Amino acid sequence: MEEVLSSIEPVVTEQMNRYLTAPYTQEEIVHALKHMHPFKAPGPDVITNRLKLILLVIIHESQSAFVPGHHITYNALIAFEIFHMVKLNKDRAHGVFAFKLDMAKAYDRVEWCFLESMMRHIGFHSSMVDLIMRCVTSVFFRVLVNGFPRAEFEPSRGLHKGDPLSHFFFFFLRRSTLGPTTPSRNKEACSWSENLPYYTKNEPLVVCGRLYCVWANAAEVGIISTIMERYEVVSGQKVNLEKSTIFFSGGVTPDLRLELANLLGVQCQGQRGSYLGIPSSVGRSKVEIFQMLVDRTRKKSKDWKRRFLFGAGKIVLIKAVLQAIPTYLMSSFAIPKQICQRLNSVAANFFWGQKLDERRIRWKSWNKLCMAKVEEGISFRDLSRFNQAMLAKQVRRLAKNETSLLARSLKARYFPRNDIFLASKAHKPSFVWTSLLVGRDLLARGMVWHLGDGARIRIGIDAWLPDGRGNYLEAQDMGRVAEVFPSTEVWKIASNLALDSTKRDRIFWPHGRGNVYTVKSGYHVAGEIHRRERKLQLRLILAAYGNGFGG
Structure with missing residues (x-):
């Protein structure tokens, strides 16, 4: 166990421990009680609410589920991009493969001793560890035999699935698989991996603790097998090889695919697999x-x-x-x-x-x-417009949180030198990226820019006046403004040309409450755009018929 945990560095600071071990206040207790439903499982308790505030520091950035501000779709979209890049890699000398792990009875097989040791290595205070372990180990069972309860007995491992703390414990356990002990040791890098900021030449790409992307050779497979065996022994977890799959790049020969799949004991995945509920690959026949x-x-x-x-x-x-x-x-x-x-x-x-x-x-x-x-x-x-509004919501999240793993991944691949609103379709894009561009178009047609340094606003295209109209001029020359814009707009432009070089241009959504984008407001904007376009088409058709009759 110590060999596995020796690479884990403490991430919980002394200040965090003081916060976690401080006496519980009346407000915290009342808040936890109010979130307890009388006919449902208990909601988050005081310990859970405190852990949420430091969760972003404790867990690896590749974890998105149950993390405030993160979304499970982030990992799904990153995984899709990985499968797409693996599919595009035709290099025979530097083939790669994506390995998707599936754990058998993950909650039921967690060893309590490993969980306790893991929390201590992360840096939790001993009193906090003892408190959590008392919550975990206080369970007991009684079995009904012929309708009569038998004697009580206590388990030695396992977590209760309905407990709000259980998924946090899995975040702690997965840190042991995300440390520097993971492969690859290959000093060369695939050409496509240079576009992924979270991929390094000395380690594999890890997404959600269950998806690895490594070099397609026997040495790498041997390292993965060793890591899985050690992790299973110390944690009690068991890899379900029947449900685990492997996806090879196009440059890997069929013989090598079969050899590596047999070494891992898993089956090769075709184009019809899925990850976190979304298809792992979308070809030409999208229907x-x-x-x-x-x-x-x-x-x-x-x-x-x-x-x-x-x-x-x-x-x-x-x-x-x-x-x-x-x-x-x-x-x-x-x-x-x-x-x-x-x-x-x-x-x-x-x-x-x-x-x-x-x-x-x-x-x-x-x-x-x-x-x-x-x-x-x-x-x-209307599902088409609702789909576009949903995609616009995803784009708004990426624009708002540019430091997220998904935003950095897409930026490195598709728009390394500008932002998402200036990005193009790129060469051989994934279906995820082309879909996000559909949502980006709706967001761009309804948003308004708040003027900062003026570097991101395009003249003649972007709306930045308070009423959603008008364009940006680089110089505050009112003579040029009067030449370009109508006289009715000059006074509005003059009052909004106060550039601030210390701030970036920001976008806001004037169609929702508090200028915040919502799917509902985006859906209504998409409907208005659709109706305006239909009216314009009708006018053009009537004008064409009118010209024909007049001729």
């Missing part, structure tokens, strides 16, 4: 990949059609369930319009029909049903 959303929605609606439901009940089920099924994938990918149309068709058939596989007259088009209730609609979602 085929996302057809499973339609299948899931259709299956759910068929189960409901066996029951008699009123119109109000159908509306609730469509909004709360059917249109919520694709939400997770819509936050990461631009779902093809054909799939969105099929999803709308499934919802429409369920709304107008009653019996299984019954098709009835649709007395209103789906577009009208998606209109607001004040416009005589039912406020169903």
Whole structure:
């Protein structure tokens, strides 16, 4: 155990320990009690609430789940980028592979002694460690045999899945797999790895503690196998080789793939695998990949059609369930319009029909049903616009938190010399990046710039006046302003040309409360843009017909 934990450096400072071990205040206790539901599992307690405040310092930056300000989609998107770069690597001399680990009965197999030693090596105060271990080891069980309880017995390992502290403990345990003992020792670097700031020449890429990207050779596989064996012995964890998969780059020969997969004892993964609920690769046939959303929605609606439901009940089920099924994938990918149309068709058939596989007259088009209730609609979602609003939310997070692992990864690959609003499509982009550009377009058309040093604002393109109009001029020359802009705008520009070289230009969203972007406000803006474009197309068509008749 000491051999594994010897590389772990203390990260909990003395100041943090003083905060963690301070007497509990009345406000903390009241706050924890108010978050306890009478008919559900207990929510976060005082210890959990204190650990949350220092969690960003304790855990590795590749961990995103359960961390305030982080999102599980960050790891999923990074993993997709890794699979995409592995797929693009055709170098036979420097082949790589991505290795996805799956732990068997992860919560049930945690050794308490290893957890305690891990917390002490991280730097927790002994009193805090003792308090946490008392919470962990105080459990006991009684088994019913023929309806009668037997004697109590105490386990020696395992964590309760419903405990709010349990997922924090896994963060502590995974630090042992993210230390300098991990491979690779190869001193050369793949050409594509230079674009990944979190990849080093002496260590593999690690995402979420379960995804490794290393060189495709027997030496690297041997190091991984040794690390897994040591980790299993000291922690009690067990790698599920049947569910673990390996994904090779295009330059790795079939014979080498088979050899390395056999050494690890795992199966090779094709193009149809998944990671954290999203596809690991999306090829040309995107409709085929996302057809499973339609299948899931259709299956759910068929189960409901066996029951008699009123119109109000159908509306609730469509909004709360059917249109919520694709939400997770819509936050990461631009779902093809054909799939969105099929999803709308499934919802429409369920709304107008009653019996299984019954098709009835649709007395209103789906577009009208998606209109607001004040416009005589039912406020169903238009999934295409909702998808764009979800992607815009992801882009807003990246722009706001430029130091996150996902933001740094995308910046190194697609826009190393500017920001995400000036980024281009790039060469051989991933489907994640092209999807984010769809959301970026919506965000760019609705946001307004707050003037700072003026370096990020483009003349003739970006809106920066308070009403969302106007452009930036590099010089405060009102003569040039009067030449370029209408006289009605000159006074607005004059009042907003106060440059501040100490501050960067910032964006804000004037369409939501507190100038904060929300999916709801983005959805409404996307609807307004769509209606304006439809009106413009109609005017152009009428003008073309008018010119034809006039000729």
